Amino acid sequence: MQPPLLSLFLPLLSYLPGGDSDLREALTLLKTERALRLYRSVAADRNGTNVVVSPTAVSIPLEILQFGARGNTGRQLAEALGYTIHNPTVREFLHAVYATLRNPRQGTKMELACTLAVHTGVPLSPCFVEWVSWWANCSLEPANLSEPNSTTGQAMEWVSRKNAGEDPGGSVQNRGAAASAQLELISAMSFRSAWWQTFPSTDTQLLPFTCAQGHVLQVPMMYQLAEVNYGQFQDPVGHQVGVLELPYLGSAGSLFLVLPCDKNTPLSHVEPHLTASIIHIWTSSLRRARMEVLLPRFRIQNHFNLKNILNSWGITDLFDPLKANLKGISVLGQDGFYVSEATHKAKIEVSEDGTKASAATALLLLKRSRIPIFKVDRPFIFFLRECNTGLVFSIGRVSNPLD
Structure with missing residues (x-):
C-alpha cells in the first residue's frame, strides 16, 4: 500500500494541466519520497554498513520501460514511480531536468547511464528506439540473453566503461540461442565535484x-x-x-x-x-x-540487484515471462519480452x-x-x-x- 502522501500524487501528476512551479514542487516531493523508500529498501539488508544509491539512476530505466509497457505492466510501473511519462507535461519537465544533469559544469564530473540489453536480432519498434535515444543518457545494446543471469556482470562493466568515457568495445555478448526475447536493465551513477569552498x-x-x-x-x-x-x-x-x-x-x-x-x-x-x-x-x-x-x-561504491526491491514495490509482472506486457518495444507488438535482471551501481567520493x-x-x-x-x-x-x-x-x- 502506498503512503497517503504518495497516493495523492498519482492523480495530480496524471491530469495536471500545466503550471511548471506546481509540477516541479509535486515531482520534487514525490521523487524525494521515492528516494527515501529506495534508501530504506537497500539499507535494510546492509545494517551498520556504508550505503549509497542513486534514485535518479533507478527511476530513469523504469521511465524508459513505460514507453514500451502496456496493460497491467504499465500500471504497476506508474504506481511504483508515482507518475507516468505518458503525461506530456511530466515528460517534458523530466526531460529538461535530465538534460540539465548531463551538462558539464566547472569542476564537476556527473555521470549517469542507463542501458537496456536486448537480445540480438529482435526487431525493435522505431518509436521505442527513438524514445530511448531521447531520454536522459540511455541506450539500447544487443546481447545474447539465452542464459538468465549470465550477462549481468558483463553488462555492468559495459555501462561502467561507458560512464568513464571509454569505448565499451561493442555489445554485451554470451553464447547460446534464446528461448524467448528478454531484457536486462542496467543503470549506473557516479559523481565527483570540487567544493565551492575547498577543504585545505x-x-x-x-x-x-x-x-x-x-x-x-x-x-x-x-x-x-x-x-x-x-x-x-x-x-x-x-x-x-x-x-x-x-x-x-x-x-x-x-x-x-x-x-x-x-x-x-x-x-x-x-x-x-x-x-x-x-x-x-x-x-x-x-x-x-x-x-x-x-x-x-x-x-562508497555499491552494486546490488534491484529485482527484489522492485518486486516489493509492486512491480511483479515486468519480471514474469507469462505476465509481462512490453508490446510497445517490438515492431509488431509481439509477446515474449520480459525483464530478466535489474541491477544498479552507485558510487560517490x-x-x-x-x-x-x-x-x-x-x-x-x-x-x-x-x-x-x-x-x-x-x-x-x-x-x-x-x-x-x-x-x-x-x-x-x-x-x-x-x-
Missing part, C-alpha cells in the same frame, strides 16, 4: 570516529572554517539533528549532511522518521552561519579536492574554540541534491569512513 589538504588530520558498532577509529578528518547553511531540527519523535549544506563548485549541487546532535542517539533511530516533507522543511529553513566543519573523507591529504597537528582545533563546530565524528546520512530542481541525485549513509 594541509588541515586534514587523523581524528576519532565512532562507528555504528561502537568501535572508535582514527580517520582522516577534513577541516574548513566557512560560511555554511546550517540548522538544528527535531524529527517527529523528538530527536535533535543538525543539518549542514556544503555546495559544489558551479552550482552543480549540494551535499546535505544529517547528524544526530546527541552522540547517544543511533542513526537507526532517525532514519525511519525521514520523509520528503520533513527534508523539504529542513533544507528550506537552513540559515547562514560561520562554522568550523570537520568531515571525514569517504568513498568525498575528499578535499581530489588530491591526497596530509596530516596536521591537532593544535589547529584549539585556537578556534569560540566558533560553532559541526563535527561529523559518528555515523551520518548524506544526500546529494541538484540545485535547480531540488531532486535527490543520490542518498546514503556513512557508518565507517575507512570501509
Whole structure:
C-alpha cells in the first residue's frame, strides 16, 4: 500500500494541466519520497554498513520501460514511480531536468547511464528506439540473453566503461540461442565535484570516529572554517539533528549532511522518521552561519540487484515471462519480452579536492574554540541534491569512513 502522501500524487501528476512551479514542487516531493523508500529498501539488508544509491539512476530505466509497457505492466510501473511519462507535461519537465544533469559544469564530473540489453536480432519498434535515444543518457545494446543471469556482470562493466568515457568495445555478448526475447536493465551513477569552498589538504588530520558498532577509529578528518547553511531540527519523535549544506563548485549541487546532535542517539533511530516533507522543511529553513566543519573523507561504491526491491514495490509482472506486457518495444507488438535482471551501481567520493591529504597537528582545533563546530565524528546520512530542481541525485549513509 502506498503512503497517503504518495497516493495523492498519482492523480495530480496524471491530469495536471500545466503550471511548471506546481509540477516541479509535486515531482520534487514525490521523487524525494521515492528516494527515501529506495534508501530504506537497500539499507535494510546492509545494517551498520556504508550505503549509497542513486534514485535518479533507478527511476530513469523504469521511465524508459513505460514507453514500451502496456496493460497491467504499465500500471504497476506508474504506481511504483508515482507518475507516468505518458503525461506530456511530466515528460517534458523530466526531460529538461535530465538534460540539465548531463551538462558539464566547472569542476564537476556527473555521470549517469542507463542501458537496456536486448537480445540480438529482435526487431525493435522505431518509436521505442527513438524514445530511448531521447531520454536522459540511455541506450539500447544487443546481447545474447539465452542464459538468465549470465550477462549481468558483463553488462555492468559495459555501462561502467561507458560512464568513464571509454569505448565499451561493442555489445554485451554470451553464447547460446534464446528461448524467448528478454531484457536486462542496467543503470549506473557516479559523481565527483570540487567544493565551492575547498577543504585545505594541509588541515586534514587523523581524528576519532565512532562507528555504528561502537568501535572508535582514527580517520582522516577534513577541516574548513566557512560560511555554511546550517540548522538544528527535531524529527517527529523528538530527536535533535543538525543539518549542514556544503555546495559544489558551479552550482552543480549540494551535499546535505544529517547528524544526530546527541552522540547517544543511533542513526537507526532517525532514519525511519525521514520523509520528503520533513527534508523539504529542513533544507528550506537552513540559515547562514560561520562554522568550523570537520568531515571525514569517504568513498562508497555499491552494486546490488534491484529485482527484489522492485518486486516489493509492486512491480511483479515486468519480471514474469507469462505476465509481462512490453508490446510497445517490438515492431509488431509481439509477446515474449520480459525483464530478466535489474541491477544498479552507485558510487560517490568525498575528499578535499581530489588530491591526497596530509596530516596536521591537532593544535589547529584549539585556537578556534569560540566558533560553532559541526563535527561529523559518528555515523551520518548524506544526500546529494541538484540545485535547480531540488531532486535527490543520490542518498546514503556513512557508518565507517575507512570501509
